[in-house]
Amino acid sequence: MKKSLLFRMLGLIAAIGVSAITHAETPDPAVTGMLGTSSGEAIYEQICQGCHMAEGQGAVGAGHYPAFADNPTLLSANYMAATILNGRRNMPSFEHHAENEFFFPPTWLTDTQIANVINYIRSHFGNHNTDTISAADIAALHAQEPGK
């Protein structure tokens, strides 16, 4: 189905959705995004722990959610940032996308929120990384993505 037709059929809902999110997003430390907080801990508790659990212990069922405790991939803040921005397998992207094709609003995080939650995870759940990542670092990662 052509995009134009899709949006026409979706009518006002999609039109609103698109107009709401098409203008360029510029990093702004005053912007707290959709959760009303920039606190890494609060973001973790409202979003991340849904899958990665309250103690960062992850979970195992038919598949699994990775634990953060003693997780060597946490050594790389950039790896975490790429995961949050792009998603990874069944984990959705939390980047602020220009268009929303879905019938429900996107969940997205500002660069500041992403940096803060990464720094929170890397310094909690038994992790003691002392280096941090900044909102500017996250912004630079956006710029590296193809098509931007």
Next chain:
Amino acid sequence: MHEGRSSVGMTRRDLLRMIGMTAGSAAMYQAMTSLGFAAESNFSGMPSLGAAPKGTSVLILGAGLAGMVAAFELRKAGYSVQVLEYNDRAGGRNWTLRGGDRYTELGGETQHCEFDPGLYINPGPWRLPYHHRGILGYCKQFGIPLEPFIQTNYNAFQHSSKAFGGKPQRYRAVRADYHGHIGELLAKVTNDGGLDAEVSKEDQQKLLASLQWWGALDKNYKYTKGIESCDRRGFNRDPGGGLSARPELSTPTSLADLLDSELWGALPIGDIYELQQSLLQPVGGMGRIGEAFARELGPLIRYRAKVVDIDQDDSGVRVSFEDSGTPGSRHQASADWCVCTIPLSILGEMPIKVGQPMAAAIAAVPYASSVKIGLQFKRRFWEQDDQIFGGISYTDLPIGNISYPSDGFQGSGKAVLLGGYMYGPDAMRFTAMTPAQRIREAVIQGSQIHPQYPAEFDNGISVAWHRSPFTLGCFGMWTEAMREQHYDNLCAFDGRIVLAGEHASYLPAWQEGAVTSAHDAIDRLHRRAIAHGAKT
């Protein structure tokens, strides 16, 4: 949502809130899946495969609808079939929670369903559109009784916490007022000559007549307080008999208030192809379908089998699995062919011997977050106090909507309603809560629509789909770009393996997607098997 800068006249916060109100609802979820991705189910009739090549076996992974449809049809054709299922029950997302059921979500919390006998919620799919002929066909084949699912109820509420002082409005009144004002505006434009270039004089008369009827306009083509408008929006006091017979007219909401309220956003939900009446539901819960398949297949399904490795070569398929009854135990199953219906959320991290195109497709699709909350109340106050018999009230609160039972009307006992159905950010926040917090929040929020909630609440249960051990998510979120790149690769045979399920369909999250994808997969499997010939 605390960003307040203006983008296109309305603030972004306003826009997101509006999307949240309308699009966060259950119905808009269906809207996208129906309108965005699939205008119709490409149902071409129940499969009639013909005879299987002698001695040919098929291993099916997953006893959800796709897997069981495949098993049922392939067995009928004469294939030797085995099904491996992770859960200790069949059905997958086709699932009904009833009193006495127990559910342990990822993270380890176990909820005990304490509903009264006969009461239930469907944590997954809950509606059968009239044109989903595949799933309806199996209901008929298995003798599963169906009853109406009420989607549109003119007496249900449209609620905005930020309009009309937070007072819920009746769907019929919002609809009547919206149509009435639009009709009046269009009639005015017509009478002012604004349509002279587009519409002939003769047709303008017909247009005016239709607007008068459609919008309930008076003889002057105005939408005003009067018997015409009350005939649609209802009365302050209904007409009656005897000395108390005289009706009291109600007053339409002004166009400005109506537009500001944004309650018009949910009006067309019941017009969406997938949500038009008649919708149907199995009597006793959607899970009746999965249960019927499980009865048909009997011992062909091996339960508590957690697949951990999928291997294949020129001669067949070998699958390793653990029996969750005896942890650590490794078992193997093998067959000539494999229909794999394991959700991509799980398949994506499993060793599976397929080529790069299918592997990339499996890894590409994120899974949506969704939460459903069932609440049992001591009485049917929505019927007794508010005259709401079935249907759905929509709200801008995070719970999204309240859906009333479509059965058991006027019953005197307890009853269960769907006290929350969320997608997007609200679903993520509710997923991150404990089950007890979810119930508490749903009761607090629902009280804004039904003040009877706190006094009448009895117990509740919730399912947050990202915490479901057997799916790790609700459904595959395909974008158009992803479909172009990966969809055909996902559905194409890779050696002796083919995938099926809602994720391998243009009907995401719909049971019909699972059914039709299974039909398509087994048809191709059968043709391949025929080409390979009988086993010696």
